[in-house]
Amino acid sequence: MSAYRKSYRKGMIRVAIAYPSNSRVALQSLSIHIIRRLLNEHSNVYSDFVFMSDDGKSTTKSLRDFDIVIFSVHYELDYPRILKMMGISGINPYSSQRTVDDPLIVMGGPTLMANPEPMAPFADIVLIGDAEMLIPALINYYPDYGKNVEEYANLTGFYVPSLGKHDVTKAFVRDLSYSIKLIHDTAIELSLGNVKSIFSNPAILEVMRGCPRGCLFCMEGFVGRPVRFADINSIKGLVLRDLGKGEGLVNGVSLIGLSVTDHPGFKELMSFFSG
Numbered sequence: 303m304s305a306y307r308k309s310y311r312k313g314m315i316r317v318a319i320a321y322p323s324n325s326r327v328a329l330q331s332l333s334i335h336i337i338r339r340l341l342n343e344h345s346n347v348y349s350d351f352v353f354m355s356d357d358g359k360s361t362t363k364s365l366r367d368f369d370i371v372i373f374s375v376h377y378e379l380d381y382p383r384i385l386k387m388m389g390i391s392g393i394n395p396y397s398s399q400r401t402v403d404d405p406l407i408v409m410g411g412p413t414l415m416a417n418p419e420p421m422a423p424f425a426d427i428v429l430i431g432d433a434e435m436l437i438p439a440l441i442n443y444y445p446d447y448g449k450n451v452e453e454y455a456n457l458t459g460f461y462v463p464s465l466g467k468h469d470v471t472k473a474f475v476r477d478l479s480y481s482i483k484l485i486h487d488t489a490i491e492l493s494l495g496n497v498k499s500i501f502s503n504p505a506i507l508e509v510m511r512g513c514p515r516g517c518l519f520c521m522e523g524f525v526g527r528p529v530r531f532a533d534i535n536s537i538k539g540l541v542l543r544d545l546g547k548g549e550g551l552v553n554g555v556s557l558i559g560l561s562v563t564d565h566p567g568f569k570e571l572m573s574f575f576s577g
């Protein structure tokens with residue numbers, strides 16, 4: 303049907319997208335679906351989700367069955383559960399104690415962008431920036447770099463804690479045109495699949511990243527920098543593309559962003575939607 307679902311073939315890079323909670327909670331995170339879509343766009347990659355059981359004593363699959371494990375991290379309270387997931391799969395949580403027989407442990411998400419150090423002893427790589435830039439880079443370089451983690455430190459947005467302090471430049475998309483289509487199409491695909499109940503209104507449009515207000519207490523505003531606005535014609539184009547397609551694809555539009563009314567084309571967008 304699409305790049306989102308794919309069967310395993312021998313020789314593929316096996317990637318786990320691990321979320322430290324049960325499936326009901328995890329599947330509501332749009333970010334894990336986007337990571338899966340980004341991964342599966344690579345023909346040599348097989349990916350699957352790994353969640354915790356309801357009682358927190360087991361995982362849906364063993365993390366050891368994968369070459370790479372990507373932890374999608376959103377809350378500090380998830381940190382102990384990440385270590386527990388590794389322990390359940392027989393993986394030493396400390397990167398210094400792991401061997402080449404263990405998966406490459408990669409972590410990313412807003413709290414780690416704000417401060418990766420609490421998880422530095424446990425991650426082989428911490429990704430700093432936008433998934434659309436970082437996931438393809440990880441997959442493109444894995445066949446050459448494998449589990450030689452120091453190699454990845456040259457890549458933009460890759461923090462390798464075992465190397466100690468080193469400069470890391472955030473990897474970010476400058477033009478959101480591809481990103482809004484990626485998120486919108488992923489949500490639509492989910493609505494047509496087995497997670498329909500979660501994404502009942504799939505017309506999700508991410509109109510901006512970052513926030514121009516710059517409140518000093520706001521972590522999301524900080525990690526989302528620099529502020530970027532989606533091109534208004536890209537937004538309109540997606541809506542017009544899906545209008546009239548039936549299947550309830552567009553029965554309302556959700557604009558997402560930290561302060562969507564600050565989009566310089568917000569009034570024009572409102573006129574467009576109400577027109």
Ligand code: SF4
Pocket residue numbers: 513514515516517520522523560561
């Ligand atoms: S998202 Fe809200 S709290 Fe954060 S910087 Fe913007 S206006 Fe301030």
